[in-house]
Amino acid sequence: MNHDGLYPRQVFDEEADTILSANSSQRAKSARRSFLKFGAALPLALHSLSLRAEEKAKSPPRRVLFICNSLGFHAPYFFPKMSGDLGTSEYLKGMKTSEKMTVFGNFFHPGMATSNHDSEKSFLTGTPNPEASQFINGISLDQLLAREIGSDTRFPFLSFSIYNRGWGCSWNDRGVAIPPMHDEEQIFDLLFGEEDIRAKQRQLANDTRVLECLRRDLTALRASGDDPSKLDMYSTVIRELEAQLEHEKYWLNTKKPVVERSLSSDREFEFSAKVHNMFELAKLAFRTDSTRVITFSMDWIYGAIKVPGATGGWHTLSHHGGNPDVLSSLSCVERDILKHFNQFLFDMDQIPEGDGTLLDHTTVVMGSNFGNSSDHTCSNLPILVAGGGYQHQGHRVLDQPTPLCNLYLELLHRHNMDVGKFGSSQTDMRLL
16 A cells, blocks of 8 residues: 555556556556556546535535444344343443444345355445355445545545455455555554655656556557457546546645544553554544545454453354353453444544534444354344434344345435445335
């Protein structure tokens, strides 16, 4: 990932290599391969950017946060024992903002029955059969929303994860993973550290040269009557890169917000501190209007983690098989995650904004690709929606197994995106 975290500089695959002009230098080809694979990785609307402060809407902006806890939550502890009553959930009974959240039961993603851990790839896309050898993912929900609500901020979207796996929740419209950021200090500096103007100018100059090369390649491909799909790829990437460069040039001389460094440096419970810090960064990014779209992939890590009350391999503990001792340790991990989530929601709800709070204007979705990670089942997913100013119900169990993309379709509609379908969606059920 480049120094400003906006798009990766990675080598493109062999397919893209074949569409580069034969007389290109190797260095230029490498740069263009990267852009052709990932595009600008910024889903900016291709209409003119309304970035000036005086053009921004007077009402508070809408924001979204998607969190995928890839090992899920132990269902008997997560879901309320009495329908409609969050107070009967072992995990959620102490939530400070319970009146501003809804837990849904009976959601699932069709086509995940044999996907196991690969199902995480489809958490925000709904694309079936992610375990297939020829799997091509779809665009993730956050990227569609970033097109609609992301262009007025320095960062149209941010993608976080627990560790450096290389992919998380976000996928572009070519089905390519957008590598998330995992280092808390680097993210803080990206958001609030002093900008190296000269380095940024050099990067923009280099990107401009790449753009010029892509335009020349496109002209040559058109003259040769090349494959229309290749021409479309070039045209799309060029438009995205043009929009990104316009966006970055605007923000080049705009000072970043100044905030107090509030990250935890707890070395005894590093995993717990990491989760706290990611939520803290999300809160700071939203409060300073540095971005309006964030994903947080709580991807399980290899090796032992330590949280208050337990030490062990998170993945190993998730395969508890009903063993009470293992479940006791697993529940310590899950309770700790939800403790930080609870504090995040409370903090957001204490920040006044407009006629409400920051939480009232932020849709927060926490869920998982697993309903039961112990046996890798993907039914009855634990899905919690908080904030957003919706008419929350505390707890609602749907009458029958329902595609999670029905909820995603509703969220798109709630954010003024007129689409008829998303992923496996069937209909907007107006659940919120």
